[in-house]
Amino acid sequence: MSPSPLRPLNPLSLRARDERGVVLSTRLLALSISAVAMAGLVFLANDPDEAGRPEQVTPAVTEPSPTPSASPTPSSTPTAKPTKKVQPVKPAETYVVVYNNTRTTGLAGTVAGRAKAAGWNVVGSDNWYGTVDGTTVYFPPRLKAAGKALGRDLGITSVKPAEEPMQFDRLTVILTDDYS
Structure with a gap:
C-alpha cells in the first residue's frame, strides 16, 4: 500500500x-x-438588618490638647479606650420564632403572643423535636444584643449562639419544661 x-x-x-x-x-x-x-x-x-441601611456615624470623642509647660509632667488622666460600635436593638425589625419542646399544648403560641406584645416581630411558632439543655434564646452572631433583650422580655436567662438547623437570620426560642 x-x-x-x-x-x-x-x-x-x-x-x-x-x-x-x-x-x-x-x-x-x-x-x-x-x-x-x-x-x-x-x-x-x-440580609434584612444590614442591606440598604445607611451606616450610623458615632461622633468621635477628642481630648483637649495639653498646654505646653516648662517641664513635662506625667499625665494621670487615663486615655480613652476605643469603643465597640453597638447596634441598637430594634424588636420590630428582628424576626423571632418560638418552639415548644414540652408536652404542654399551645405553649409556643402563648409565648409568641408575649413576644409580640413586647414589640418583637414573631414570624412563627411550632413544636421542636430534639434535645436541648433548657429553655433558651438562640441568636446568630449579629443579633446577640437582641437575643439578650428578648430573653429579658420573656424571662429567659439562657441565651446562646444559634446552631444548625436553626436559621441564622432570626432569634430562635426553644421552650422546655423549666419555663414557667
Whole structure:
C-alpha cells in the first residue's frame, strides 16, 4: 500500500479552532462573573438588618490638647479606650420564632403572643423535636444584643449562639419544661 498523500494544512482551520477555545474561555469567564454578581445580590437581598441601611456615624470623642509647660509632667488622666460600635436593638425589625419542646399544648403560641406584645416581630411558632439543655434564646452572631433583650422580655436567662438547623437570620426560642 502506498502512503496517502499529505494534505497541506489550512491556516484558517487551525485559527478557527483556536478562536473557539478563546470564545469558550471568555464565555466561562463571563458566566463566572455573572454567578459571583448574582451571589452578591442574593446575599444583600437576604440580609434584612444590614442591606440598604445607611451606616450610623458615632461622633468621635477628642481630648483637649495639653498646654505646653516648662517641664513635662506625667499625665494621670487615663486615655480613652476605643469603643465597640453597638447596634441598637430594634424588636420590630428582628424576626423571632418560638418552639415548644414540652408536652404542654399551645405553649409556643402563648409565648409568641408575649413576644409580640413586647414589640418583637414573631414570624412563627411550632413544636421542636430534639434535645436541648433548657429553655433558651438562640441568636446568630449579629443579633446577640437582641437575643439578650428578648430573653429579658420573656424571662429567659439562657441565651446562646444559634446552631444548625436553626436559621441564622432570626432569634430562635426553644421552650422546655423549666419555663414557667
